[in-house]
Amino acid sequence: MENYFKKETFYNIGQDLFKNLEKDEDLTIALSGEETNYVRFNGAKVRQSLNVIQGDFIMTLNSKNKTASLRVGFADCKEEGQYERNLNRLKDGLKELRVETSTLPEDPYLVPTENHGHYEKEHVGSLPSTNKLMENILGANQEIDLVGVYSGGRLLRANLNSKGQKQWFSTINFLVDFSLYDKNHNAVKEQYGGANWNQEAFSQQIKLAKKQLELMAKPKIKVPRGHYKTYFGPAAVHEILGMMSWGAVSGSSWKKGESALGQLADGTKKLSPKFSLQENFELGLCPPFNERGEISKEKLSIISNGNLETFLISSKTAQEYNLEDNGASQYEGLRSPSILPGDLKEEDILKSIGTGLYLSNLHYLNWSDQRGGRMTGMTRFACFWVENGELVAPIEDLRFDESLYKFFGENLIDLTQFTETFPETGSYQNKGIGGSKVPGMIVKDFAFTL
Amino acid sequence: MNHEQIKKVFKEVCPSGIDFISLKLIKTKAKLCSVKNSFPHSNKLVMDEGVQIEVLHKGQFSYAATHDVSPQGIKAAVNKAIFLNEHSLKWNLYPFSLKTRPSFELRNKKTSSKDLKTKTTLGEINDVLSLACDVMKKESGIIHCEGHGSLRNIETYYLTTNGSEDLNSKNLLDFSLKAIAKNDNDIQTRTWGNTLQLGPSFFQKDLFKKEAFRVAREAVELTHAPECPTETMDLIILPDQMILQIHESIGHPLELDRILGDERNYAGLSFIKKENFGEYQYGSPKLNITFDPTVETEAASYSLDDTGVKASKEFIIKEGKLLRGLGSLESQERTNLKGVACSRMSSWNRPPIDRMANLNLEPGVATFDSMVSQVKRGIVMATNKSWSIDDYRNKFQFGCEYAQLIEDGRTTKIVKNPNYRGITTPFWHNLKEVGDAKSREIFGTAYCGKGEPNQAIEVGHASPACLFENIEVFGGA
Numbered sequence: 023m024e025n026y027f028k029k030e031t032f033y034n035i036g037q038d039l040f041k042n043l044e045k046d047e048d049l050t051i052a053l054s055g056e057e058t059n060y061v062r063f064n065g066a067k068v069r070q071s072l073n074v075i076q077g078d079f080i081m082t083l084n085s086k087n088k089t090a091s092l093r094v095g096f097a098d099c100k101e102e103g104q105y106e107r108n109l110n111r112l113k114d115g116l117k118e119l120r121v122e123t124s125t126l127p128e129d130p131y132l133v134p135t136e137n138h139g140h141y142e143k144e145h146v147g148s149l150p151s152t153n154k155l156m157e158n159i160l161g162a163n164q165e166i167d168l169v170g171v172y173s174g175g176r177l178l179r180a181n182l183n184s185k186g187q188k189q190w191f192s193t194i195n196f197l198v199d200f201s202l203y204d205k206n207h208n209a210v211k212e213q214y215g216g217a218n219w220n221q222e223a224f225s226q227q228i229k230l231a232k233k234q235l236e237l238m239a240k241p242k243i244k245v246p247r248g249h250y251k252t253y254f255g256p257a258a259v260h261e262i263l264g265m266m267s268w269g270a271v272s273g274s275s276w277k278k279g280e281s282a283l284g285q286l287a288d289g290t291k292k293l294s295p296k297f298s299l300q301e302n303f304e305l306g307l308c309p310p311f312n313e314r315g316e317i318s319k320e321k322l323s324i325i326s327n328g329n330l331e332t333f334l335i336s337s338k339t340a341q342e343y344n345l346e347d348n349g350a351s352q353y354e355g356l357r358s359p360s361i362l363p364g365d366l367k368e369e370d371i372l373k374s375i376g377t378g379l380y381l382s383n384l385h386y387l388n389w390s391d392q393r394g395g396r397m398t399g400m401t402r403f404a405c406f407w408v409e410n411g412e413l414v415a416p417i418e419d420l421r422f423d424e425s426l427y428k429f430f431g432e433n434l435i436d437l438t439q440f441t442e443t444f445p446e447t448g449s450y451q452n453k454g455i456g457g458s459k460v461p462g463m464i465v466k467d468f469a470f471t472l
Numbered sequence: 473m474n475h476e477q478i479k480k481v482f483k484e485v486c487p488s489g490i491d492f493i494s495l496k497l498i499k500t501k502a503k504l505c506s507v508k509n510s511f512p513h514s515n516k517l518v519m520d521e522g523v524q525i526e527v528l529h530k531g532q533f534s535y536a537a538t539h540d541v542s543p544q545g546i547k548a549a550v551n552k553a554i555f556l557n558e559h560s561l562k563w564n565l566y567p568f569s570l571k572t573r574p575s576f577e578l579r580n581k582k583t584s585s586k587d588l589k590t591k592t593t594l595g596e597i598n599d600v601l602s603l604a605c606d607v608m609k610k611e612s613g614i615i616h617c618e619g620h621g622s623l624r625n626i627e628t629y630y631l632t633t634n635g636s637e638d639l640n641s642k643n644l645l646d647f648s649l650k651a652i653a654k655n656d657n658d659i660q661t662r663t664w665g666n667t668l669q670l671g672p673s674f675f676q677k678d679l680f681k682k683e684a685f686r687v688a689r690e691a692v693e694l695t696h697a698p699e700c701p702t703e704t705m706d707l708i709i710l711p712d713q714m715i716l717q718i719h720e721s722i723g724h725p726l727e728l729d730r731i732l733g734d735e736r737n738y739a740g741l742s743f744i745k746k747e748n749f750g751e752y753q754y755g756s757p758k759l760n761i762t763f764d765p766t767v768e769t770e771a772a773s774y775s776l777d778d779t780g781v782k783a784s785k786e787f788i789i790k791e792g793k794l795l796r797g798l799g800s801l802e803s804q805e806r807t808n809l810k811g812v813a814c815s816r817m818s819s820w821n822r823p824p825i826d827r828m829a830n831l832n833l834e835p836g837v838a839t840f841d842s843m844v845s846q847v848k849r850g851i852v853m854a855t856n857k858s859w860s861i862d863d864y865r866n867k868f869q870f871g872c873e874y875a876q877l878i879e880d881g882r883t884t885k886i887v888k889n890p891n892y893r894g895i896t897t898p899f900w901h902n903l904k905e906v907g908d909a910k911s912r913e914i915f916g917t918a919y920c921g922k923g924e925p926n927q928a929i930e931v932g933h934a935s936p937a938c939l940f941e942n943i944e945v946f947g948g949a
Binding site: 061068088123127129280342389392472 | 659948
């Protein structure tokens, strides 16, 4: 990687911009940068490859109880005079931001600019070189139908403000997010990711996926709609957890009356004492600071043994509703969540299901009744019918529609002892950062509707 | 750099011996405003500029994209795309021909959409949304209200080594209002919103006040309404839910790159196979679907797609029969099927892929009242709230904000939490009536997601109200 975004350049350009502030103005600058290689493959061949150098430089101006922000594309290349050109563009941007901010009314819930402290962490890594990348992923796999995407590179998040705040987080990582298909369109999905490429570990992951795909060779069973004892593998639990960031754990959603956890908050519904959820920045997948530089606790308990400890509350929500903020992002979504493990051993999963369903993955979840905590979605990839503790055959896709107050509540039998870590795979607008660590879980009477 | 300077740099840095190279310089200027309970909530400006280099050499596509739009940045991007291409050749999926990147005539550089230069300030957008919130708050029972409005101007300068050059510009408007009402323990939400190719003149106070009043009144109405019944009945879907029905159960399954398996690891496959085109009866004879990039204000109207292919209106489904897919020249070459000009990219940092653009359901002849009069026991549903469909685009479940029962040919009481589910082909075969042009409305969204790496892009859907027979309908928790 060519290191397009240098800490010193960011700090210097920030300081130079602060010199242009007028009386009663404060400025926060956030930088989200990346240099990423993407290789998209289908049938173990390359469909498209892409290199992206992207820097989103976001200035937030607080001025006379008014606020607005400006995002400018930014890359500090090595060309002579580039620093001055970038600085001049940003100065022009600041002028425009100042004019636009002045057109707004005062914001009674303005979040004041504060110094949230100094933070620096630079994770190192070792990625496969671009000329070996495709050989490493595809070379030994020409006989299988491998489809997915490799993404790898350097990601950074940084923050400065005119009160003296200085924060920098960078990481080098990669992820091969892939599926294997057989001739009958059976498929399994896996991920291989980390900071240091290990060819042997990747080959092992492919080997395991192939073995799992062989289990799907039998004809698919059509399972009638109904209620079944169901095991959700960690990847399926990770999908469900994703829904919690979409109008469940948000403090703003709660105060607006929209949260799926609203009934837990008001005591009308309960969750199982086996269920605990926390934000866990100890995973090291993303920085604990947010867009404003506010720093979250390393571990923030959200639900502990079924009891709601807190919603994710941003400083803006805290101002609006007179609450205490907990360093949440403006979106109030989970950035590095963990669901705590339970007692179910891996070798006891099938026995524990007895007769029912084993689901490795879920697909396209959405709230069917958000305030009721009910969500719908589909089974996908390696999902099986189980009878008398034995995998019988893969199933045709099933639609579920069930309340979290049941599957994380009265119907939760147990969670697995083991957990898996899932790096963030989202790359809308830019490559995402963060991830989750979750166990599998077994639930009784889970509702399948189509 | 101005366009002449970029052209000069591009000429200098493109080496000979490479089959095809293109450059796209995309500049986005945007203003995004959000108001909560009449107070400013979030106000943002965007000034983004990035370059994408595309290389097609020996049948293989590769890309480099950068925020560094200096001569050195462009040169580095060209070299990177060529470097990636060299290392991809051994693993070529399909030997794409140069026909997938046709040359096109130099267009008038002054061509641009109307209302291009926006002088509207964040404060002016804030004022309209704040006024709408004031109207919503006045309705007894409203506990929260908010509004969002954004204006984006996107300018694309496109250059290719086969001598083509294009400059185009469009304005995208995105807005919404939301009212949340409470009565005892029940809370209900009603919204109004759209994504269209329009400019700032859309932010008219009278229009927003009128819609704010309706949205608030209907949210309150819902908190007093009974639960939607659970039964199989006839269903009239209004245009602001038809957008979702068309999008999910017709648009995505007909994308040729899905059928070719490019999306199998993410968005999924399709129940449609290559051999189905020209043969498959997708729905009832009342179903007519067009790919139509010519509707002036619709979100994904354009004259050229992002690979320079001239866009035109085409029937995708005619009288229920599937005719052609939503596939670019690349997908058409791979499948030997007819497609449309739909190769699109979300911005400079993502490569073009098959997207549905504007996909419209052509009007029929039935008036809304005549559709209602045909129904003994049924329901009218409006405005999407929840959506989910499987990876082959078969089993779907959609929820709406607002519904009204139909009893003995007349609309009667409002019901809350309406949902319905079905399977794509039987569902479209149950299409009994298609509303006339009077009930047709144009809707769009800026957030159609697809692709690895992920891309969110604007799509448009115009549709009249439609009547479906025997649909599984149900209510909330």
